[in-house]
Amino acid sequence: MTLEQSEYQKLVERIIELFERHRGDPNAFEAILSELRTLYKKIPIYPGIITMLLPKVVQSTEMDKLKEGEEVVLVLRDGRIVSGKVAEISPSEIKLVEGKRLDVSSLDEKVPVRREDVREAKVVSRVVLEKEWPSLDFEEE
Amino acid sequence: MPELKLKRGDVVMLEGQLSLEVREGEVLISGGLRGKGSRTVIPRAKSVPLEAEGDALVAYTLGRDGKVEQLSKRTIPREWDALISEVIQQRPKKILVMGSVDVGKSFFTTYLANTMLRHGLRPGAIDSDVGQSDVGPPATMGLGIFEQPVAQLYEVPLSSAYFVGSMSPSEHMLEFVVGVKWLVEHGLKKADSVIVNTPGWIFGGPGRSLQLYTLETIDPDIVVAIQREGELEHLLSSVPRARVRRLPVSTKVRSRSSAERASLRAMMLGKCFEDAGKLVLNLWKVRLKRCYLHTGRPIDVGTLGVQAQIIHAEQMPEGMLIVTKRRMDKGAIRELEARFGHVRTIIQGSERNMMVGLTNDVNEMLGIGIIERIDYERGRMVVLTPVKNADEVAAVQFGSMRIKPDGEEIGTIRQGTF
Numbered sequence: 001m002t003l004e005q006s007e008y009q010k011l012v013e014r015i016i017e018l019f020e021r022h023r024g025d026p027n028a029f030e031a032i033l034s035e036l037r038t039l040y041k042k043i044p045i046y047p048g049i050i051t052m053l054l055p056k057v058v059q060s061t062e063m064d065k066l067k068e069g070e071e072v073v074l075v076l077r078d079g080r081i082v083s084g085k086v087a088e089i090s091p092s093e094i095k096l097v098e099g100k101r102l103d104v105s106s107l108d109e110k111v112p113v114r115r116e117d118v119r120e121a122k123v124v125s126r127v128v129l130e131k132e133w134p135s136l137d138f139e140e141e
Numbered sequence: 142m143p144e145l146k147l148k149r150g151d152v153v154m155l156e157g158q159l160s161l162e163v164r165e166g167e168v169l170i171s172g173g174l175r176g177k178g179s180r181t182v183i184p185r186a187k188s189v190p191l192e193a194e195g196d197a198l199v200a201y202t203l204g205r206d207g208k209v210e211q212l213s214k215r216t217i218p219r220e221w222d223a224l225i226s227e228v229i230q231q232r233p234k235k236i237l238v239m240g241s242v243d244v245g246k247s248f249f250t251t252y253l254a255n256t257m258l259r260h261g262l263r264p265g266a267i268d269s270d271v272g273q274s275d276v277g278p279p280a281t282m283g284l285g286i287f288e289q290p291v292a293q294l295y296e297v298p299l300s301s302a303y304f305v306g307s308m309s310p311s312e313h314m315l316e317f318v319v320g321v322k323w324l325v326e327h328g329l330k331k332a333d334s335v336i337v338n339t340p341g342w343i344f345g346g347p348g349r350s351l352q353l354y355t356l357e358t359i360d361p362d363i364v365v366a367i368q369r370e371g372e373l374e375h376l377l378s379s380v381p382r383a384r385v386r387r388l389p390v391s392t393k394v395r396s397r398s399s400a401e402r403a404s405l406r407a408m409m410l411g412k413c414f415e416d417a418g419k420l421v422l423n424l425w426k427v428r429l430k431r432c433y434l435h436t437g438r439p440i441d442v443g444t445l446g447v448q449a450q451i452i453h454a455e456q457m458p459e460g461m462l463i464v465t466k467r468r469m470d471k472g473a474i475r476e477l478e479a480r481f482g483h484v485r486t487i488i489q490g491s492e493r494n495m496m497v498g499l500t501n502d503v504n505e506m507l508g509i510g511i512i513e514r515i516d517y518e519r520g521r522m523v524v525l526t527p528v529k530n531a532d533e534v535a536a537v538q539f540g541s542m543r544i545k546p547d548g549e550e551i552g553t554i555r556q557g558t559f
Contacts, residue, residue, distance in 0.1 A: 005347055007345075010345075040555075042552065043553050044556070045311070045313075046312075048347075
């Protein structure tokens, strides 16, 4: 083992950690990605500072601490995700503006999709290292 | 003008902004002997101790945030004086000063060098704290040779400098280690001993690497570890025990806020460009260093045949480098990639405000500069710099900061862009 001589390793680890923490929440992903892009554009030579700042982009909070005007993501008990800006807060509800709602739920075994409904098809390849660079695909210890 | 009557051993803390004149007797300021008539200016956000050598009278004027505080005892720990006596006796060639931020490394370096000077030695000091460089401009490491006592390290006349390229050694580790080595070798030709003041980046893999490889490359005779609670022990475990000298932090060490640091940095940078003028460099004669530009085989842009405003092109082992008037569309880039492999694109004008180092033919830094523009077609670079003679400039070292002539930092440049 030797020392890390660059802070990029930590940055990659932090990105993975954040994406795992917010798994299933595309709003959080989008905010993190957008800030990552901005930070990297502004301070590409300070990866350590980017690593330090990224977890501050999306942070869990208590409902009572929400303030009007804040951009929020609310994960509902049924799994749906609602995001937007807080417009009004009352003891029983929160009203959001510029809102979006996402329904992330597991689908049945066979999902029929009409060809004419498809705008773009993408193939997901999860073993790219093995396919593209097999000599570096070491067995995990 | 207020005056202070002092007796032998009296200690006074001087906090900038202030100016001071010795009217009678002799005093030590940062360990340097000051006689009757000598004047000292302490800038804002800096503080130094004054110790009376005998009966003395000093007069002072306070500026913004300035303060003169008479103390009941010395601020310099006894251990410091014991170590300095050892240095004066044994005259080690290379002394490395290590410590976290705000432990007083620069002050110790000044105090040690002033005391060595008082004992007839000719010390040199290297400030490798690139973000807060006291010797030489920010983003460089500087070597100063002590010819006379100074209150602050930045008063030492700059003898040689090495351009690191950024205010942070992170992502510039190679330049940092090479630069320290280069300056130590130069320093030893001019001074009896060289004291290396290192940055306060001591934790984490990159911080450890920086310190450990600096130690390996310099191979110091003495490592002075200034620490509060053993925070350097993880680094000292790699150093032969006989060479390590552990010192406590001096009392009254004042920590600086990031705003104070930024303002000091801007002040130092602004000072560099006070006397600057425009220099036009011929890029067919001057070497460009630490960049891809002008390292490949030139390509006649007329032969490329793509519908894009390419003004300069080179074939490199890694692919192709092109300079365009504006951002190229993806189709044109793909067309070039199919013929040349990877295409690195520079958009004309993106070089503006880049901080560069200008060196002579033997790699000595002549000064820093700010690129105003590059005429890629005619091979000319306009640089704002205090360097006066374009004929002296043999090479331009690219950095990764954008600054304005008043010292304001306005951005960074991704490595590999040029």
